[in-house]
Structure formats: structure tokens, C-alpha cells
Amino acid sequence: MPSRESCKVHQEEKSLVQKAKREANQEDMLAAALGMRMGPQKPPATFWQPLKLLAYSQLTSLVRRATLKESERTPKSQKVHNFKVHTFRGPHWCEHCASFMWGLMAQGVKCSDCGLNVHKQCSPLVASDCKPDLRHIRKVYSCDLTTLVKAYNTARPMVVDMCIREIESRGLKSEGLYRVSGFSDSVEEVKMAFDKDGEKTDISVNAYEDINIITGALKLYLRDLPVPIISFDAYPRFIEAAKLTDPEKKREAFHEALSLLPQSHSETLKFIMAHLKRVTQNEKFNLMNAENLAIIFGPTLMRAPNMDAITALNDIRYQRQVVEVLIKNEDGLF
Numbered sequence: 301m302p303s304r305e306s307c308k309v310h311q312e313e314k315s316l317v318q319k320a321k322r323e324a325n326q327e328d329m330l331a332a333a334l335g336m337r338m339g340p341q342k343p344p345a346t347f348w349q350p351l352k353l354l355a356y357s358q359l360t361s362l363v364r365r366a367t368l369k370e371s372e373r374t375p376k377s378q379k380v381h382n383f384k385v386h387t388f389r390g391p392h393w394c395e396h397c398a399s400f401m402w403g404l405m406a407q408g409v410k411c412s413d414c415g416l417n418v419h420k421q422c423s424p425l426v427a428s429d430c431k432p433d434l435r436h437i438r439k440v441y442s443c444d445l446t447t448l449v450k451a452y453n454t455a456r457p458m459v460v461d462m463c464i465r466e467i468e469s470r471g472l473k474s475e476g477l478y479r480v481s482g483f484s485d486s487v488e489e490v491k492m493a494f495d496k497d498g499e500k501t502d503i504s505v506n507a508y509e510d511i512n513i514i515t516g517a518l519k520l521y522l523r524d525l526p527v528p529i530i531s532f533d534a535y536p537r538f539i540e541a542a543k544l545t546d547p548e549k550k551r552e553a554f555h556e557a558l559s560l561l562p563q564s565h566s567e568t569l570k571f572i573m574a575h576l577k578r579v580t581q582n583e584k585f586n587l588m589n590a591e592n593l594a595i596i597f598g599p600t601l602m603r604a605p606n607m608d609a610i611t612a613l614n615d616i617r618y619q620r621q622v623v624e625v626l627i628k629n630e631d632g633l634f
Contacts, residue, residue: 379428379429379431379446379447379450380428381411381416381423381426381428382411382412382444382447383409383410383411383412383416383418383423384409384410384411384412385406385408385409385420386406386407386408386409386410386417387404387405387406387407388401388407388408388410388417392407392408392417393417394408394417394418394419394422395416395417395418396418396419396422396423396425396426397418397419397422399419401417401419408420408422409423415435431450437451439495440457440458440459440494440495440498440521441459441491441494441495441520441521441524442524442525442526443526444525444526444527445457445525445527445529445562445564445565445568446562446564446565449564450564452498452499455564455567456564456567456568456571457521457568458494458498458499459494459517459518459521460518460521460522460568460571460572461571462499462501462503463503463514463515463517463518463521464518464571464572464575466503466504466511466514467511467514467515467518467575468575468578470505470511471511471514471515472578472579472582472585472586473582473585473586474511474512474585474586475585475586475587476586476587476588477511477512477515477579477586477588478515478519478579478588478593478596478597479588479592479596480512481512481516482510482511482512482513482514482515482516482517483510483513484516486508486510486513486516487513487516487517487520490503490508490513490514490516490517491517491520491521494517494521503517519596519600522597522600522601523600527565528601528602528603529565529568529569529572529601529602530561530565530569530601530602530622531560531561531562531565532603532605532606533560533605534557534558534560534561535602535603535604535605537553537556537557537560538554538557538602538622539615539618539619539622540553540557541553541554541556541557541622541625542618542619542621542622542625543618550625551629551632551633554625554626554629554633555633558633558634566634569601569626569634570630570634572597572601573626573627573630573633573634574630574634576590576593576597576627576630577627577628577630577631579593580593580627590624590627590628591620591624593623593624593627594620594621594622594623594624594627595620597623598616598619598620598622598623599616599619601619601623602619602622602623
């Protein structure tokens with residue numbers, strides 16, 4: 301009878317033979333996929349390694365492309381890709397058309413928010429379905445609002461949630477709330493803390509006793525947004541709504557203007573207006589009514605899109621009226 305050791309050796313040899321056959325079959329399939337004709341004398345193993353890497357890269361690209369197409373069927377709040385010209389190291393395939401990206405430099409464009417790689421000519425054809433990755437988000441302030449909430453998978457930016465929560469816990473009765481400025485160096489310190497630590501930022505009374513520093517940090521965040529809370533696309537409709545005198549038509553116009561906002565902007569605006577309404581309910585202590593708050597938040601929440609200085613200056617009073625209407629009618633408009 302054969303010994304246990306000889307049986308074990310026999311099994312190992314059999315396993316190696318089967319593995320060699322599988323690799324041979326994989327190489328034959330790879331050769332067929334690449335349109336290569338192989339003779340009786342096959343290339344060495346080192347020949348196949350880079351080809352396998354290339355094939356894997358292309359397969360990954362195709363899978364991602366299929367996933368993107370699948371996601372198009374599900375209606376979601378849109379987020380446009382932030383494409384920038386990019387030089388790729390090593391072989392890359394376009395994740396839209398699955399074709400090779402030729403060249404040594406600037407072979408295509410890459411989304412700085414989600415990392416999607418495509419040809420420059422393919423970028424206009426890519427669906428507005430960017431799903432930002434936290435690895436690509438370098439800061440919180442000055443980051444596009446939709447990009448930030450999608451990256452953190454939240455309804456609103458963390459700065460808005462955390463600052464308002466802190467203000468309401470200890471500052472609603474503070475005189476001159478939002479009108480009185482906090483120490484600018486401390487406000488800048490809060491900004492840098494959010495950029496560095498995100499949700500872990502400490503803005504408690506132990507860290508910042510003066511509530512005006514927190515209100516200053518919130519206002520700075522809103523001013524720094526590349527696209528304001530009331531977006532550039534919706535801006536003209538809000539201004540038109542503010543100019544109307546008939547109460548019913550005005551209310552309807554505001555509803556239409558609000559429907560133009562991106563989902564994340566609408567959710568954030570609703571949250572801020574509910575907070576400002578609570579601030580006005582403490583007017584007896586903080587001396588801040590809807591008109592006072594509107595003067596402060598008008599130019600903070602909305603900015604004129606590419607308008608001349610005269611038009612922008614004339615719009616200031618309507619910006620104030622927009623915010624005042626939103627605060628006073630917060631429960632009915634949202």
C-alpha cells in the first residue's frame with residue numbers, strides 16, 4: 301500500500317497540474333479576447349502578467365460603466381461631475397466609452413469629487429450622477445454644498461447642523477444674535493477646525509464661550525459656498541417673487557422659486573429658516589426680529605449671478621425681502 305506521504309505528494313502534483321491547466325485556459329481566453337493567435341510554442345509566464353493587469357483594468361472600467369448606467373434608472377438628486385484635465389500614470393480606459401486613453405500627458409479628465417476617469421470628449425456625455433468620495437474632499441468650507449452632503453451622506457452640511465444646534469442650546473437669548481460679530485481670529489480657527497476634523501470639531505462652550513464666534517463661523521460658511529444656498533439658477537425667480545404685491549401671487553411665486561433649488565440646498569434653507577424663526581420668537585431677549593435677520597442673511601444666502609454692479613446693488617433690498625418672507629412664512633412655504 302502506498303504511504304501517506306506518497307499520497308500527499310501525488311495530490312499536490314495533481315493540484316499543480318490542474319492549476320497549470322486553468323492558467324493555460326485563462327491565457328487562451330485572454331489571447332482570444334485580445335485577437336492574438338498563439339502558435340504551438342507559447343510565450344513565457346512573464347509575458348502574460350502585464351496583459352492580465354491590462355485586462356483586469358479594462359474589466360473594472362466596464363463594470364463601473366455598467367454600474368453608472370444602472371444608476372441612471374433611479375431618479376436621485378443630481379450632482380454634476382467636477383472634471384479637470386489629468387495626466388494618468390500607466391494604462392487607463394475611459395469609464396464612459398471603455399476605450400483606451402492614449403497619450404503620455406493629459407490623456408483625459410478626472411472628477412475631483414468622485415475620481416471618475418473619462419476622455420475629454422466624453423465628459424459632456426456623462427450623466428450628472430457624481431457620487432463624491434470622502435478621499436477626494438479636502439475641505440469643508442468653500443466646498444460645494446451638494447458635494448459635501450453626498451460625500452458625508454447627510455441631509456445638510458455638518459457645519460450648519462452643528463452650529464445651529466450649539467446656538468439653540470445656549471445662545472437664543474443672546475442680545476444682538478447674528479448682528480454682533482465674534483472675534484475674527486477665533487472664527488477663522490473654527491473654520492480651520494472644520495476643514496481638518498469635520499464632524500469631530502469641538503464648538504462647545506468649553507472651546508468657545510462667546511456664542512458670536514459660532515454665529516460668525518456659520519455666516520462665514522454660508523458666504524464661502526461657491527454656489528449660495530439660494531442658487532444662481534433660482535435667484536431671478538426669488539427676486540421676481542419679492543417684487544410682487546398681490547399676497548396670493550407672491551406666495552405661489554415663492555413656492556415655484558423654492559422648487560427650483562437643488563434638494564440639498566432646499567433642505568438646508570428650510571432648516572436655517574426654521575432656526576431663524578425660533579430666533580425671532582426670542583426677540584424680547586435678543587432684540588432680533590425677521591427684518592433685522594433678513595438684512596444680515598439676505599446677501600449671505602443669495603448672490604446675484606454675473607450681474608453688473610448697479611443691478612446687484614438694486615437687488616439688495618429685494619434680497620432682504622426674500623429672506624424676510626421666508627422667515628415669516630417658514631411653516632407654510634416649506
